[in-house]
Amino acid sequence: MTVAVPGDSLIRPRPSGASLKSEFVAFKVNRIVEAASRLFYERGYSSCTLDNVASQLSVTKPFLYSYFRNKEAILAAICEVGISEALGVLEDVLAHEHDSHRARLAEVVRKVGRIVIDRQEYVVVYQREMKHLSADDYKRILRLRHSFDHQIGEMIREGVASGEFREDIDPFIAVWIGGLISWIPTWYSSSGQRSAEEVIEYLVQAALRLAGAE
Amino acid sequence: MTVAVPGDSLIRPRPSGASLKSEFVAFKVNRIVEAASRLFYERGYSSCTLDNVASQLSVTKPFLYSYFRNKEAILAAICEVGISEALGVLEDVLAHEHDSHRARLAEVVRKVGRIVIDRQEYVVVYQREMKHLSADDYKRILRLRHSFDHQIGEMIREGVASGEFREDIDPFIAVWIGGLISWIPTWYSSSGQRSAEEVIEYLVQAALRLAGAE
DNA sequence: TGTAAAAACTACTAGCAGGTAGATATTTTT
DNA sequence: AAAAATATCTACCTGCTAGTAGTTTTTACA
Numbered sequence: 001m002t003v004a005v006p007g008d009s010l011i012r013p014r015p016s017g018a019s020l021k022s023e024f025v026a027f028k029v030n031r032i033v034e035a036a037s038r039l040f041y042e043r044g045y046s047s048c049t050l051d052n053v054a055s056q057l058s059v060t061k062p063f064l065y066s067y068f069r070n071k072e073a074i075l076a077a078i079c080e081v082g083i084s085e086a087l088g089v090l091e092d093v094l095a096h097e098h099d100s101h102r103a104r105l106a107e108v109v110r111k112v113g114r115i116v117i118d119r120q121e122y123v124v125v126y127q128r129e130m131k132h133l134s135a136d137d138y139k140r141i142l143r144l145r146h147s148f149d150h151q152i153g154e155m156i157r158e159g160v161a162s163g164e165f166r167e168d169i170d171p172f173i174a175v176w177i178g179g180l181i182s183w184i185p186t187w188y189s190s191s192g193q194r195s196a197e198e199v200i201e202y203l204v205q206a207a208l209r210l211a212g213a214e
Numbered sequence: 215m216t217v218a219v220p221g222d223s224l225i226r227p228r229p230s231g232a233s234l235k236s237e238f239v240a241f242k243v244n245r246i247v248e249a250a251s252r253l254f255y256e257r258g259y260s261s262c263t264l265d266n267v268a269s270q271l272s273v274t275k276p277f278l279y280s281y282f283r284n285k286e287a288i289l290a291a292i293c294e295v296g297i298s299e300a301l302g303v304l305e306d307v308l309a310h311e312h313d314s315h316r317a318r319l320a321e322v323v324r325k326v327g328r329i330v331i332d333r334q335e336y337v338v339v340y341q342r343e344m345k346h347l348s349a350d351d352y353k354r355i356l357r358l359r360h361s362f363d364h365q366i367g368e369m370i371r372e373g374v375a376s377g378e379f380r381e382d383i384d385p386f387i388a389v390w391i392g393g394l395i396s397w398i399p400t401w402y403s404s405s406g407q408r409s410a411e412e413v414i415e416y417l418v419q420a421a422l423r424l425a426g427a428e
Numbered sequence: 429t430g431t432a433a434a435a436a437c438t439a440c441t442a443g444c445a446g447g448t449a450g451a452t453a454t455t456t457t458t
Numbered sequence: 459a460a461a462a463a464t465a466t467c468t469a470c471c472t473g474c475t476a477g478t479a480g481t482t483t484t485t486a487c488a
Contacts, residue, residue, distance in 0.1 A: 014434085014435095015433080015434060015435090016433080016434065042345075043345070044258070044259075044260055044343075044345065044346070045258075045260075046258055046259075046260035046261040047260040047346065049474085049475060049476085050475075050476070050477090051474095051475075051476095059436075059437090060436070060437055060438085061437095061475095061476085061477085062436070062437065062438090062477090062478080063435085063436060063437080065476095065477070065478080066435070066436075070476075070477075071475095071476070071477090128342060129258075131257070131258065132258070132261065170416060172405060172408070172416065175401060175404050175405065176401065176420065179397050179400060179401060182400075183393050183397055186393060186396075187389060187390070187393060190389050191386060191389065194386070202384060202386065206390065206424060209423050209424060209426075210420060210423060210424075212423075228464085228465095229463075229464060229465090230463080230464065263444085263445055263446085264445075264446070264447090265444095265445075265446095273466080273467090274466075274467055274468080275445095275446085275447080275467095276447090276448080276466070276467065276468090277465085277466060277467080279446095279447070279448080280465070280466075284446080284447075285445095285446070285447090
């Protein structure tokens with residue numbers, strides 16, 4: 001799994017002028033975001049202190065402040081990574097030709113599902129804790145989310161237009177497919193011994209069934 | 215909508231020995247739980263202060279402490295109301311004869327879905343904030359949840375045995391139906407102008423399709 | 429190896445939030 | 459109407475947590 005780093009705008013400018021393009025900075029920022037995502041995921045953003053995050057990394061609180069403006073900026077970084085990785089994968093799949101709309105839908109669910117499981121902490125924190133973002137960060141992240149929803153919607157509409165998906169399905173189905181995907185962490189964790197692959201394949205079937213394209 | 219009150223065990227014993235059977239006590243406890251559920255729903259449990267809850271009711275913090283042991287007990291009350299109302303409705307439906315397993319599944323989704331929408335704040339808080347419960351309260355609430363899941367599972371198994379649901383559906387489908395239902399608040403709120411009835415009927419169709427009983 | 433710049437730390441503050449002790453107001457009972 | 463019991467409030471304490479100022483350590487480079 002590659003390293004996940006947020007956009008430059010979220011980190012505090014280094015005295016040296018280095019940005020996330022510097023391996024050094026990117027590495028540390030990634031470690032902070034990674035540790036914070038795990039803690040926020042387990043205990044919730046508001047009941048997690050920066051001392052918790054720092055001691056998880058065997059550093060001190062001011063260390064965090066030398067990379068991030070404040071606590072909320074760390075949350076924003078997590079949210080950004082969560083949604084933009086999902087969005088990246090979605091656009092990646094949609095950019096490729098596919099045999100059919102059916103195959104395309106299956107691939108979207110499969111690939112995005114994979115990200116949602118691999119980056120579970122990020123995605124769940126993003127879903128649960130977005131309300132604690134500052135107004136600016138909130139708007140920025142929401143825009144990414146809307147783009148995600150919109151593209152899923154388009155994909156469904158095209159499938160209906162092509163005749164591969166049932167004509168009478170509600171356009172609202174896009175929200176449902178998105179819901180199925182977002183809900184994966186819950187399903188995955190409550191599925192006992194099942195592997196990620198099994199859960200995802202099951203989900204692909206469910207999505208096709210919902211679209212009436214089985 | 216009837217008044218929702220938690221079990222007696224959660225409230226602080228009154229000096230007079232009165233319990234929730236007293237209209238007087240039940241009324242005040244209900245007002246506290248109601249206000250708290252709305253605030254916890256909007257801002258999250260951990261970032262909500264007891265002063266917030268108190269001022270919402272135009273009372274003071276010690277007023278809350280005269281009815282509840284501590285902040286966590288209020289959360290426990292919300293969770294208890296949330297899950298036990300859903301469980302109550304489920305058992306109610308299952309206790310009745312139905313023409314078919316198909317009709318029974320539809321009715322479960324319809325009735326439980328209704329509760330989930332009507333008691334949205336309770337259900338969502340229960341889902342999101344359970345991790346902040348004390349060990350004892352957590353276990354107690356979890357037992358109710360398991361009972362819920364188990365009964366849905368049984369219903370599906372019976373439907374498969376009767377031949378009404380597809381034989382090849384995964385037993386895990388029970389978790390999915392539960393998931394569909396729990397996810398309603400998200401779907402409902404992102405469905406724009408749709409009425410609760412429309413969303414629920416749509417969901418009934420989706421559940422039947424997932425069970426292969428359309 | 430010496431020096432300057434960058435990185436990380438120690439030690440602190442201010443304000444807030446859960447929880448309580450004791451005083452006051454209200455109701456009930458006799 | 460007085461007294462007893464109950465309900466609610468005022469005023470406080472304590473511990474915690476986001477955030478910071480200024481010092482020390484480490485690194486980079488000459």
